[in-house]
Amino acid sequence: MTDIAAPTRWKRLNLEIRDHMPFWQQSIAVAAAFAVGLIISVVILMISGVGLADLWNEFVVFIFTSPKNISAVLVQAAPLIIVGLSAGIAFKARFWNIGIEGQVIFGAIGATLVATYDIGPEFLRLPLMAIFAAACGMLWMALPVFLKLRLQVNEIISTLLMNYIAFNFLLHLLYGPWQDPVSAFPHSEQFESFERLAPLGWQSLNYSLVIAIALVAFCAWLLLSSRYGFLLNFVHSNAKMARAVGIRVALVTLFAALASGALSGIAGFAISAGIESRMTQSFFIGFGFSGILIAFLARNNPLAIVLVALFVSTLMIAGQSLQVFYQIPFAMVQLIQAIIVICVAASEFFIRHRIRWVE
Amino acid sequence: MTEIPDRNDASADGGPDLNGSDPVLTMSGITKSFGDFLALDNVDFDLKKGEVHALLGENGAGKSSLMNVVAGLYAADHGTIHVSGQPVSIKGPSDAQDLRIGMVHQHYKLVMPFSAVENILLSHPGGSYEQSLNQMREDIAQKAELIGFDVDTDKPVASLSIAEQQRVEILKVLVAGANFIILDEPTAVLTDEEGQRLLNAIRKLADNGNSVVLVTHNLSEALNHSDRITVMRGGRVVDTVLPKDVTPPELTRMIVGETISETPELSKVAGVPQLKVRELQASRTDGLAVIKNVNFDVRRGEIYGIAGVGGNGQGELVEVLTGLLPVTSGNLYLHEKGDITHSRADERRSFGIACIPSDRQTYALAGGLSVSDNFAISGVLNGSYGSWSRIDRRKMQSATDAAVKKFDVQGVRSRTQRAALLSGGNAQKLVIAREFSGQPGVVIAHSPNRGLDVRASAAVHNHLKSARDRGAAVILLSEDLDEIMLLSDRIGVMNSGAIVAEFDAPADRHAIGKAMVGHD
Numbered sequence A: 001m002t003d004i005a006a007p008t009r010w011k012r013l014n015l016e017i018r019d020h021m022p023f024w025q026q027s028i029a030v031a032a033a034f035a036v037g038l039i040i041s042v043v044i045l046m047i048s049g050v051g052l053a054d055l056w057n058e059f060v061v062f063i064f065t066s067p068k069n070i071s072a073v074l075v076q077a078a079p080l081i082i083v084g085l086s087a088g089i090a091f092k093a094r095f096w097n098i099g100i101e102g103q104v105i106f107g108a109i110g111a112t113l114v115a116t117y118d119i120g121p122e123f124l125r126l127p128l129m130a131i132f133a134a135a136c137g138m139l140w141m142a143l144p145v146f147l148k149l150r151l152q153v154n155e156i157i158s159t160l161l162m163n164y165i166a167f168n169f170l171l172h173l174l175y176g177p178w179q180d181p182v183s184a185f186p187h188s189e190q191f192e193s194f195e196r197l198a199p200l201g202w203q204s205l206n207y208s209l210v211i212a213i214a215l216v217a218f219c220a221w222l223l224l225s226s227r228y229g230f231l232l233n234f235v236h237s238n239a240k241m242a243r244a245v246g247i248r249v250a251l252v253t254l255f256a257a258l259a260s261g262a263l264s265g266i267a268g269f270a271i272s273a274g275i276e277s278r279m280t281q282s283f284f285i286g287f288g289f290s291g292i293l294i295a296f297l298a299r300n301n302p303l304a305i306v307l308v309a310l311f312v313s314t315l316m317i318a319g320q321s322l323q324v325f326y327q328i329p330f331a332m333v334q335l336i337q338a339i340i341v342i343c344v345a346a347s348e349f350f351i352r353h354r355i356r357w358v359e
Numbered sequence B: 001m002t003e004i005p006d007r008n009d010a011s012a013d014g015g016p017d018l019n020g021s022d023p024v025l026t027m028s029g030i031t032k033s034f035g036d037f038l039a040l041d042n043v044d045f046d047l048k049k050g051e052v053h054a055l056l057g058e059n060g061a062g063k064s065s066l067m068n069v070v071a072g073l074y075a076a077d078h079g080t081i082h083v084s085g086q087p088v089s090i091k092g093p094s095d096a097q098d099l100r101i102g103m104v105h106q107h108y109k110l111v112m113p114f115s116a117v118e119n120i121l122l123s124h125p126g127g128s129y130e131q132s133l134n135q136m137r138e139d140i141a142q143k144a145e146l147i148g149f150d151v152d153t154d155k156p157v158a159s160l161s162i163a164e165q166q167r168v169e170i171l172k173v174l175v176a177g178a179n180f181i182i183l184d185e186p187t188a189v190l191t192d193e194e195g196q197r198l199l200n201a202i203r204k205l206a207d208n209g210n211s212v213v214l215v216t217h218n219l220s221e222a223l224n225h226s227d228r229i230t231v232m233r234g235g236r237v238v239d240t241v242l243p244k245d246v247t248p249p250e251l252t253r254m255i256v257g258e259t260i261s262e263t264p265e266l267s268k269v270a271g272v273p274q275l276k277v278r279e280l281q282a283s284r285t286d287g288l289a290v291i292k293n294v295n296f297d298v299r300r301g302e303i304y305g306i307a308g309v310g311g312n313g314q315g316e317l318v319e320v321l322t323g324l325l326p327v328t329s330g331n332l333y334l335h336e337k338g339d340i341t342h343s344r345a346d347e348r349r350s351f352g353i354a355c356i357p358s359d360r361q362t363y364a365l366a367g368g369l370s371v372s373d374n375f376a377i378s379g380v381l382n383g384s385y386g387s388w389s390r391i392d393r394r395k396m397q398s399a400t401d402a403a404v405k406k407f408d409v410q411g412v413r414s415r416t417q418r419a420a421l422l423s424g425g426n427a428q429k430l431v432i433a434r435e436f437s438g439q440p441g442v443v444i445a446h447s448p449n450r451g452l453d454v455r456a457s458a459a460v461h462n463h464l465k466s467a468r469d470r471g472a473a474v475i476l477l478s479e480d481l482d483e484i485m486l487l488s489d490r491i492g493v494m495n496s497g498a499i500v501a502e503f504d505a506p507a508d509r510h511a512i513g514k515a516m517v518g519h520d
Helices: A023-047 A052-065 A067-092 A100-116 A122-151 A155-175 A207-225 A227-237 A239-244 A249-276 A287-297 A302-326 A331-352 B007-011 B063-070 B093-098 B116-123 B129-146 B162-175 B192-207 B219-225 B248-256 B314-322 B345-350 B371-381 B393-406 B424-437 B454-469 B481-487 B509-517
Strands: A012-017 A353-358 B023-034 B037-048 B052-056 B078-083 B086-088 B101-104 B180-184 B211-216 B228-233 B236-241 B273-283 B289-299 B302-307 B329-334 B353-356 B442-446 B473-478 B490-495 B498-504
Touching (some): A023 A052, A052 A302, A067 A227, A067 A287, A067 A302, A100 A122, A100 A287, A122 A155, A207 A227, A207 A249, A227 A239, A227 A249, A227 B371, A239 A249, A331 A353, B023 B063, B037 B052, B037 B078, B037 B211, B037 B228, B052 B192, B063 B180, B093 B101, B101 B162, B116 B162, B162 B180, B192 B211, B289 B302, B289 B314, B289 B473, B302 B481, B314 B353, B314 B442, B371 B424, B454 B473, B454 B481, B481 B509, B490 B509
Parallel strands (some): B052 B228, B101 B180, B180 B211, B289 B498, B302 B490, B442 B473
Antiparallel strands (some): B078 B086, B228 B236
C-alpha cells in the first residue's frame, strides 16, 4: 500500500482552461506579445551588427521625421492594405486563400490588357483597368472555389498551385506577346499617363491610397454592419449550425471567395498602375505572404488591417535602408515579420489558458 | 488461479457484504469553493468494496466536483480522505492513480488518430514501444473479457463509436490498476441499448471486487443498477439510501427539493394535417440507405412522438425534414404550401418549420458568438432586425433581453457573453426561445431533454406543450420512451428506417417496446 505522506506543502504551477477573457485583457495580451516579438527582433538585429541607436534612427526617427519616408510608407501600404482585406474576407469564411499572388498577377494582367490594347476612351481607361483587374482576380479564384464547393477539393492546395500557373502565364506574356517593344526587356510597355494612378500632390502619394481607404470603408461596412457580415460570422464560427439555421453557407462562402479574388486583383492594378507604371516580372512578390500575415495579426478586422499594413510597410521601408547602409539582407525583414506573427499566435495560448500557483 | 495475492483479497471475505462491511474509501467534511461560489459544503461520502454507488443530483448539484476532488483534479479547501482506514492526501491525478482511484470523465481524453492500445499505452509509458504494445494488448484483452467488453484495440479511436470510445476510457482506467472507478454521467451520451450494456459491465466490475461510483441524474439508472444511492443538492448531501427503501417520487423530491411531476395531458384541439410525409426514402452522404419507407401525418395541435432505438434513421429523418439531406424518393407536403420535398433549408424555415436538434452545440448554437447573436440569427434571416445593408443591433438586443426573461434562460451575465458558456439546460432554452420566436407551424424536436436535469427538462416539455396548444404540429423524436409516453398524442415507432407501427395515446408501453425491437 502506498502511503501518500505530505510532509511539505509544495506550491506548483497549474495550467487551467479559461472560459472567457474580457476584450481589453485580450488586447493587452496581444499587445504584450507584439512587444515581445519586437524585443526579440531588436536583439537579433543588434547581434547582426546594427546598434540600438541606429535602429531607433532607422525605424522611428528617419521614418517619422521625413515627409519623403512617410509618403514611401503610405505608398507601400496601399497594396498591402488591399491584400490584407482580400485575405481577411476569405479567412472570415474559413476559405484559406493562399493564392493571393496568383490573383494579384491576374489583376495586373487584366489592367495591362486594357492599357495595351487601348480599350475604351482615355477618360474611362483607369476605371476600366480597375474593373478588368477585379474581374480577372475573381476569374482566377473561380476554379478553386468551384472545386471546393462542388467537389470538396481543398482550397489551400488548389489556390496555392494556381499561383504557379499564373506566374508562368505572366512570364509567357512578358517574354512573348506583351514584351516591351521599346526596350525589348521582359516587362510590359510603360502605361500612358492617363493609365497611371494620378499623384495626390504631396510627395509621391497617389490615388492608390484613396482606393485602399475606400475599400477599407467598404469592407468595414460589409463585415461589421451589413446582414452579410452577420451571416459570415456564423459561417466562421460554426458552419454546420449556420447551415442548419438556414444560412446558405455555400453562397456566403462563394461571395467571400470571389470578393477576395477581386480585391487581390485590384491590388495587382494598384501596384502596376500606382507604383511600377507597368507590369514587371516580380511586382507581386511577397504580397501573398504579407496579406495572410496582415489579416492574421488584425484578426480579419478591416480597421485593424490598416494599422498592421502600415506597420508592415514601415518595416519594409526601414528594411530597405538597413539593406543599403548596413548590408543587412532583406530576408531579415521577413524574419522580423515571422517572429512577430509567432509571438502573437502564441498569445492565443494565454488568452485560452491561465497559469496559477496552487498548493 | 495464480498465487499472486490480489490487493482486493486483503479483506479475505470474498463477496461484498454491503450492509456490514466497512467503507474502503471515506471522504468527510469536504468543502470546496470557487471564488464566492460554494460548490461543496461539508460533504461526507463513502464507498464500500464491491458496490455500485450511485451519486444522484441535478446539473450543478456538486456531483462532478466531489468526484474531481477524489480524482485529484480539484484540491479541497477542507476535509479529509481515508483509503482503507489510512488518511491520504491527493494532490494530483497521479496520487489518485497510486491509490488506485480512476475516473472516466464526461468528455473523453483520447488521441483520435491513435488506436485504443496506443491511447492506453500513452498514459502508462515504459519499456520499448513494440514490447509494451504487445503486452498492453494482452493486458487489455484480459481486462475486457472480465467485464464483457469487446473493442477493436487496433482501429484508430476516431473510427470507433462513442460507446466504444467510452469502453477504451474505462479500460484505460482499469489497466492503470484502478479498483475505485468513478464514471461521470456515463450513459448521457449512449443510446438505451448501449447504456444497458454499460450498466451490465459496471455490475461485473463490482462483482470482481471493485468499487464503482456511478454519477448520474437518471432516476431509473440509480434505482435499478446501484447498491446505494447518495443524493446531492446545492453542494450538500441530502441523504444516502438503499434503492429498495425509496420510491421514484421520493427520490425526485430529494433531488429537486420539491415535487416536480409531469403528467400526460392530451391535446384538445387536434386539427387538419399540417405536415404529410409520404413514402420517404433517403441515403446518407456515404450512400447507405437509412430511411427506407417513412409515412406519417402530423396534425395541427398535436404532438406526434417517434419512438425507437437510436440509430434507426431518426437523425437522418430530422435532416430530411429540415431540408439538410435530400430525399431519394417520396414527398413532403406542408398544409397551404403544398409539396416542399425539394425546398431548401432556408425556405422551409420561412414556411414556419422550426427544429430543436439533438446535438445543440454542433447544430443549434455557434458557441463562439454571443447569446444575442445566437438568438437573433433567425430574425436576421427573415428581416426582422434591419435591412440587408444594416443590422439593427439595438432592436436585436432588446428582443434578446425579452426572450431571455420569457424563456427563463439563466446564467446570462451579459448579452455579449459567448453562448458556449451557457449550461446544457440554459443553452437548450436559448435554442427554444429562438426557434419559437417565429411562431412556427411545425416544430421538430430531437431528444430535447438529452443531458438536462429534471427541472430543465420539465421546462422544455412545457414549451413543447404550449407550442402544441397554440396550434403547432410538433414532432418529437426521442430514444427516451418515458419522454415519448409523457408528451405524445400519437406515437409512431421507427425501426430500421421505417415507421413500423402507430399508436394513439394512451398507448401500451409493452406494445411500443415490442415494435421498437422487432425485425420485420
